[in-house]
């Protein structure tokens with residue numbers, strides 16, 4: 016049976032307490048759950064993870080340094096070939112340390128300067144591609160979703176492009192156009208916008224069908240509110256994720272295209288060119304630093320973008336919010 | 338109704354760890370379950386009904402644990418069971434559970450008959466062939482037409498009602514002592530709801546198990562329950578026979594809950610809904626958890642937690658209103674009207 | 685099942701037709717040097733025009749397409765222009781197919797078996813050491829470009845384990861590195877998705893009910909969860925085949941395997957248009973074949989697809 020209330024303790028209670036209390040209707044609300052802001056929650060969850068903060072700092076510092084490096088004192092030009100004043104010969108394959116921090120390459124260029132310059136080039140490609148993919152993806156996705164008559168055609172286009180292995184399509188496009196910065200960017204966007212377009216299209220179709228569905232319009236929240244409150248944050252976060260992930264992807268493609276000879280001209284330092292130069296001499300142990308330095312930097316960049324992108328997408332998923 | 342206790346829960350406290358913080362979902366709930374009865378646990382969403390009953394079969398989510406209290410069943414304290422092995426002798430065999438949504442309760446890729454058969458081979462030591470024919474009988478018993486061919490079908494070939502019947506067949510297959518139905522009909526439409534409830538009632542009679550219904554729907558309660566326990570913010574705040582709860586409720590929360598019944602609404606008036614939200618379970622609650630939402634709370638409600646007062650030997654409620662020192666508070670008009678109607682009918 | 689397969693097959697054929705036509709037309713934009721090779725520099729404008737005329741490249745596009753298809757039906761992919769001048773492409777490709785198919789199949793099988801096992805084990809031991817290590821590997825394999833980390837496989841495989849640097853069909857030891865290289869990415873891919881699906885399935889209601897029935901977690905894992913998680917995995921088979929193709933192009937070239945992938949790199953570098961065209965078309969067709977097989981496999985595992993999703997477009 017239920018235990019009887021403890022009689023002694025009960026008597027001890029001040030009887031004045033049995034008066035009515037003032038009722039404050041909002042107190043009942045306040046006791047409950049706190050008000051919720053999507054972006055604050057997302058940011059909070061994102062920053063709560065130690066690894067996210069670490070990578071964010073690392074990437075931030077790295078990016079900052081990449082872009083201010085040429086303006087720092089004592090930096091060399093990445094494309095100048097340096098000669099030894101004593102012998103008049105090129106400083107070929109000078110090992111790291113000493114005069115050249117990271118050594119020189121096989122024709123006497125400063126590896127340190129080349130690595131940062133290459134990173135700038137590759138990031139520039141990455142950002143341009145990411146941005147372009149975003150614009151194309153959203154534009155096509157919106158058309159695809161909104162204009163019903165286009166649906167079949169667009170779906171067919173999507174299927175065709177989706178059925179060709181990305182690598183092959185990319186090689187083909189780069190082959191048709193002449194190797195250059197623009198070629199690189201155009202080829203990579205042409206294969207990259209697909210996923211985002213499809214995503215945008217699906218989201219729009221969901222909303223569009225709601226508009227046509229009278230019952231759900233009458234019963235539910237107004238569409239505009241849904242768009243502003245649910246769709247937009249979701250869309251923005253997915254787009255940010257895709258853009259973040261397209262950077263490591265782009266860097267990878269650049270390395271690959273350079274390998275098959277469709278990359279940037281060798282005169283422009285890029286991570287792809289550096290890795291490729293390093294690859295050619297990688298079998299000789301004392302020259303291997305020329306491969307290792309650029310790949311380490313490249314890996315740090317791609318891993319940071321990848322990890323941060325995923326951490327952000329986790330944090331932005333409303334299902335993970337408290 | 339006989340009054341042998343099958344299961345007794347005392348001062349159960351259940352906590353969860355959620356992103357580094359600890360929340361208390363069940364804060365000292367006590368309950369007795371009598372042999373052969375049908376008990377309904379009612380309460381708002383989030384009040385802890387599911388968590389409460391899940392502790393009976395050791396199925397709290399990974400991040401939760403029983404912090405204190407006891408659950409006595411067949412001379413054992415279930416809160417002391419730790420290993421999967423101990424639980425497995427109990428789950429499905431002694432205490433079975435039916436969940437809310439029959440659409441997702443069955444594995445979509447395994448034939449229904451095989452899923453029921455698993456219980457028989459596991460708990461009754463049947464061979465696969467024995468199980469197969471026993472399954473057909475069970476399906477027939479729960480009212481599935483053409484049970485032999487139906488048992489070979491996949492869940493998606495069943496309608497919602499039929500799936501819930503299959504789930505019920507699965508639950509009773511091993512002849513459990515207690516059947517817990519967690520919102521068994523919420524996902525179904527009204528006519529089918531009634532059929533399912535009738536089925537469980539009939540099965541209860543045949544098989545002699547004890548039933549716990551968890552529900553928001555007081556209509557369901559009125560139909561099937563012998564006794565009702567009202568849960569609020571992780572505590573049982575009032576228990577009594579169905580009649581006592583419907584016509585002589587004492588706890589302000591029970592009043593609020595009853596007033597929100599659509600049947601009680603006056604035509605042309607908005608449906609009553611309980612103002613405010615349940616308390617945040619992360620915070621410590623002082624006094625009566627319902628006090629902030631109770632327009633006629635007393636000062637003491639904010640200071641001390643009310644004990645269980647006895648209204649009758651079968652009826653208990655945890656509210657300071659039952660203390661002789663409290664001013665007299667009448668139930669809200671809707672409740673009074675209901676009580677009057679009942680008394681009119683009774684006399 | 686047969687009806688579904690047939691329907692899906694006819695769909696694939698339509699897609700194949702569209703893709704092939706699309707790629708073929710895209711090919712009309714190839715730089716014209718690629719039809720002549722070194723001679724191009726020395727040729728007069730008229731000679732070039734005459735050459736193009738002879739190859740039928742100045743005809744209207746629909747005529748070219750028609751020719752292409754009628755040749756294709758006779759099993760004729762044209763002749764190489766530069767790589768091996770005037771040799772029929774089918775003759776060049778034939779001896780190379782076994783290498784690519786062999787390595788491709790090995791890669792898919794190894795990646796699937798290792799990746800799925802890894803994913804299952806990660807899901808089973810979620811948040812414990814197995815999961816952590818696996819996640820580390822997956823992040824690494826996804827974030828660091830294939831073109832970069834495969835270099836290191838080659839580099840340290842040869843310098844630390846003394847494995848041969850280049851492929852030699854008479855020396856089985858030399859098959860190891862390219863085999864591993866081809867599977868690495870797929871392993872990460874399968875492990876990631878398998879883990880995700882297992883974790884998803886484990887949180888489903890039917891698992892709760894199975895537990896409430898009294899089934900042990902091992903039995904639930906084997907009889908319910910794993911089985912269900914394999915179904916959506918089937919849809920990744922095509923994607924895995926597509927990435928394997930992508931990887932094979934790089935790896936075959938890296939290890940000088942005489943397959944079709946390495947050949948594509950070769951003929952692109954040497955600008956042999958007709959060869960590029962043939963290979964691109966072949967790789968695209970394999971992609972479509974992969975999608976088709978993936979869908980069949982899904983339908984095989986999940987009977988609901990045959991009934992409900994009869995339309996079958998993904």
Ligand SMILES: Nc1ncnc2c1ncn2[C@@H]1O[C@H](COP(=O)(O)OP(=O)(O)OP(=O)(O)O)[C@@H](O)[C@H]1O
Pocket residue numbers: 353354355360362380381382383384385386387388389398399400401553618
């Ligand atoms: N795994 C968990 N982790 C953290 N909190 C949990 C967990 N499971 C339940 N809770 C919390 O415990 C409280 C009670 O949940 P429970 O599911 O028992 O409510 P309920 O009364 O069954 O509600 P409903 O009627 O909606 O099913 C809720 O506030 C919920 O947030």
Ligand SMILES: [Mg+2]
Pocket residue numbers: 386387388519
């Ligand atoms: Mg519940």
